[in-house]
Amino acid sequence: MTRTKSVSVAATVVVTALALTSCGSSGGERVAADKKQTLTVWAMGEEGTRLKAVTDEFTKQHPNITVKVTPVGWDVVHQKLVSAIAAKKTPDMAQMGSTMMGEFIALDALEPVDTKTFKKSDFFPATWDSNVKDGTAYGVPWYADTRALYYRTDLAEKAGVDKAPTTWKDQQALAAAYQKAGAEWGTDLQPSSTGAWQSWVQYLYSAGGELIGKDGKPALDSPAAIRAFTQWASYFKKGLAKKTFTPGYDVTKDFGSGKRPMFQSGPWMVANIDDQQPQIKGKYKVVPVPADKTSTSWVGGASLVTFKNSAHKAAAEELTQYLTTPKTQAKWYEADKALPANKAAWDEPALKGGGDSLATFKTSLDTAKAIPPLEKWNEFAAAVEGALSKISQGADPAATAKTLQKTAEGLVG
């Protein structure tokens, strides 16, 4: 239980660092792209370790630039970046998770993207939109992920369903059929805890709703939002999904055993299932999220950002350009299985022959919507999760949405 102590000490150390370094250097001179220089890049998790292979190719073409990639864990990256910004010791470039953009734009830490070099039309619209605040883009989309529906075809057949679910109604009928045929739960749906919003936003978008309305205010008590809450909650109400959640739960095993034969998740699950549950190869399918008004998923993923006080912005732009060309993006897909954000990359052979599930994600990406960049996204998401956890336990969707809207209004604007 000494964690608290170290937490509060860490908190104060951060602040101390802020105080001590507030008069440190800023900006620094610019270095042209063809001068000898070292470019530091922070990349998260697995990407951090795999990126080096790609940047090695880049340095072959640009022998004057040395690229230093520092892998940073996803769990600590937020704090590390905030500390680095406070200390004015940021790297030149970083990979930035799509939901983290808003916060760092608000901190005024990111360099706007040169729209002459990077064109919005080259990328999937949603991947670009999550980097745009007040008309200015602050990051170039690197890779994308979007949610789709995974379901067991063999068990569906046993349960008497031979058609892929395309509407909310189909989806729920399939869940009920699964359960009737012996599955413990009709579907997997995260009811509460960190990340629960990810199980709900595709319902909101498919119902025609939005997180932030046209007027710039949250739209969480709109009729579409309430419709989405109600539909989402009906799985718990009817006993088709488990009401309680254990942090760290991974659906892969239960999907393989047939205990939860349906779930919604991102593209990485294809590799996870093939690795951990090889026995169900060919016995499951990935389809776009079922539609209400439309089938609209949401886009996560990561962008490449350059920090404002980097002295190597020209070189950073070169590297960003290299990493977002169709060829490199296709190579990156082979290395990391991350979906290219650049549309043209999907015509490369590695992706063209990628099979059905890949085609599904391509379709989803075309229509998916962005998570708008919000300064207080963490709080916003936590508020949505709080509401979801109440609704999953049986609270009235309309009333809860109203309270949520009020909380959210205090967080936006």
Add this chain to the structure above:
Amino acid sequence: MSTTTAQAGTPGAGQDAVVPKAQDDGAGPDRRRRDRLSRHNLAGWLFSTPFLVLFLTFMAFPIVATLLMSFTDFGLRNVTDPLSAQFVGLDNYTKLFQDDKFVKALFNTGYFVILGVPLTIGSGLAAAVLLNSGIDRLRTFFRVGFYAPVVTAIVAVAVIWRFVLDPSEGLIAGLGHQLGIQTPDFLGSETLAMPSLIMMAVWRNMGSAMVLFLAGLQAIPTEVREAARIDGAGIFQEFRRITVPLLRPTMLYVAVMTTIGFLNVFEEPFVMTDGGPNDSTLTISLHMYREGFDFFHMGYASAMAYVLFVIVLAITTLQLRLLKDKTS
């Protein structure tokens, strides 16, 4: 060991608090102060410089900074320019007690402490007494067994307990299934999640209480026990009239340390439940961590830290008063 402890109000707890009064009276406080600053003590100061430097930079300064911060609205945007944070007086503190989540966290932490501390002390004492006199063989084995959870990383502990408590294929669920009983989803239920965490914390912390009690028990002179037995005391009377009173200093130390640890509870809910379901295991420290590091409300989180600090201080003082040795 003598049972004389320091005079009333002296905070020094435990066995070392034996301060014979006579010596104090010989040297007046004035002479002592002069001594402390004299050249004579230069070496002492030099030797303690490394500690002092570290303490001042990493403990004292942050502690003061946190206090100051708790009166400001320090948030994410102040990161690049800390001095731009606005002083808001006691706003953070008044806001705290209107924050439903904080009140719930206070209640949950209280629940955790009130149930967890007596259970930890009780089971630690029981284990120590049994190991001290009951079991002769395998003593080391049991000692290691009870102490192992204390030194095991919480993440490893969490993995094991998740397996034990898992509602579909866990150890308890499996046993229940064999016996034909439907076992509940411990961590998923609002009523059972906290008791489950308490059980885990007791299991995890009783080892340190046990080791301290063992040391205390071994310091009890055998003559006293023999005398009691000659006087016709039974096992229970011996425990009640000899062991417990003579263990009082140890008891005080264990109670104070365990309570402080339990009041600061963070790891158990952090790794096991993430504060859920529906905030039923949200503790003050966890709430503080989220406000501070997830949402970057540093001012607000600092205020929370100070409220917790005052609570810890108050409870510790109360314990020192209540458990003070009255035999001298």
